[in-house]
Amino acid sequence: MIDVDRLGVAYGDFHAVKDLSFQVERGELYALLGTNGAGKTSTLEVVEGHRRATSGSVRVLGSAPTDRRAVRPRTGIMLQESGFAPDLTVVETVRLIGRLSGREDSAERVLGLVDLPHKAETRVAQLSGGEKRRLDFATAVYGRPELIFLDEPTTGLDIQSRDALWDTVQQLRDDGATVVLTTHYLEEAQQRADRIGLMHGGTLRRQGTVADLTRSLPASIRFSLPPDAPTPPRQAAPLGDRSWAIETFELQRDLKHLLDWAAAGDVALEGLSAAPTRLDDVFRAVGNEPADVAA
Ligand SMILES: Nc1ncnc2c1ncn2[C@@H]1O[C@H](COP(=O)(O)OP(=O)(O)OP(=O)(O)O)[C@@H](O)[C@H]1O
Known part of the structure; x- marks a missing residue:
């Protein structure tokens, strides 16, 4: 599904990601974790097609991640910070982003998944932080993409919203979706991830199942x-x-x-x-x- 091979990302002279390699298999939930500044966001920006690699190669669903036409219809992305237009309503936002994804779905269905139908006609600017995160998630899962990136998905969510989000992720996984997760909530990764990659200082320091990782200590x-x-x-x-x-x-x-x-x-x-x-x-x-x- 994802093949990262000797990836390097540099900002000027600073090498934020160094010689990083990992694969994500179809149907897996892979958690990319790491210390602050480890290089997770830089890595995911390349994998999501938002940034070019300085060195190495990345393939997503068999294509270059910058090949939007091949990758975007099959990929849902929940970014850490949404770039929604504040003046659009919730339902307009879902329809717009849904149309851009190239997938078919109903805005009402995805708003139902995140318990936002009652906010459909509310402007995005008037949503609470947690409601915006839920809207982000709704747009990422619009049209049931095969590959879903969840960047700190539960930050700012109350416990009910977290449970609902993970229920939806589980349903998508039951239907065969592959999920790439980043989070600072280690217990979520521990509970949900099939495999974990642990980054520090721009390199991958550990990789494996929770059992693989904890066996060393x-x-x-x-x-x-x-x-x-x-x-x-x-x-x-x-x-x-x-x-x-x-x-x-x-x-x-x-x-x-x-x-x-x-x-x-x-x-x-x-x-x-x-x-x-x-x-x-x-x-x-x-x-x-x-x-x-x-x-
Ligand atoms: N645009 C940029 N220009 C210069 N340096 C950058 C830029 N973006 C990130 N960096 C640096 O690259 C390193 C990796 O940053 P990155 O955001 O990828 O880490 P991260 O693992 O996502 O961290 P966090 O958990 O703190 O969000 C950091 O030292 C950061 O300061």
């Missing part, structure tokens, strides 16, 4: 001990104030070991928690890597 067990407790198993490291941590790649084994130890000595483990590695942890580890590495 240990899970952690935390607990506190009463003042008179014996010394805990040797994997445990003191955190101070009677608190202890076990960092482990064998969560089940080490948790059982700890519980057996506590049962044998009749020790109460206060505030016991066992947490698998989260995407946040991987993200933090990547963010701590030097930004400027040779591509």
Whole structure:
């Protein structure tokens, strides 16, 4: 669906994206994540056909992304900032952008998806921030495109609107759509993405499923001990104030070991928690890597 091969994007002497390669397969939800300034927007601008690559090549649906006639009718794009004309009404906006997409659909249907039928005759300038985001989403999914770019889609949306948006995305995926997502809400990527690409300093630092990415870091067990407790198993490291941590790649084994130890000595483990590695942890580890590495 998307083939990015050794992409480079430079602004003057500054190389914002360096030698970046990744593919998105048909039907996948691929999340492109990264630290601030990592180069996600620059990358997506090239993939969406808004910017030319400085080096490397990008193919979208088998064509150059700048080949609007080939790509646009099959692609829906929800940008971070919409460029809607403030004086048009909501329904006029959907019809206009729908016509530009070259796809067939009904404005009423897509407004229904985002719970905006009651705002159909309202001018865009009078919409709230969340309503504008929903209108953005409605125009991106007009005509059920095969490939959908969602750039920070849920920023500014309340929980009902988020749930409704993800329900619609799921329906489109059930019909075979491919989705490229960027977001700073890591839990959304963790829940929704089939694969994640993690960028930092203009390069791709990690790629894979959530399980692939989290496998590289240990899970952690935390607990506190009463003042008179014996010394805990040797994997445990003191955190101070009677608190202890076990960092482990064998969560089940080490948790059982700890519980057996506590049962044998009749020790109460206060505030016991066992947490698998989260995407946040991987993200933090990547963010701590030097930004400027040779591509
Ligand atoms: N038009 C431009 N001219 C010069 N530098 C730019 C331009 N656009 C982006 N940059 C720089 O390129 C780098 C990558 O920016 P980009 O917007 O692609 O990052 P991002 O991953 O989308 O970041 P964020 O998560 O903060 O939105 C940043 O250092 C940014 O300052």
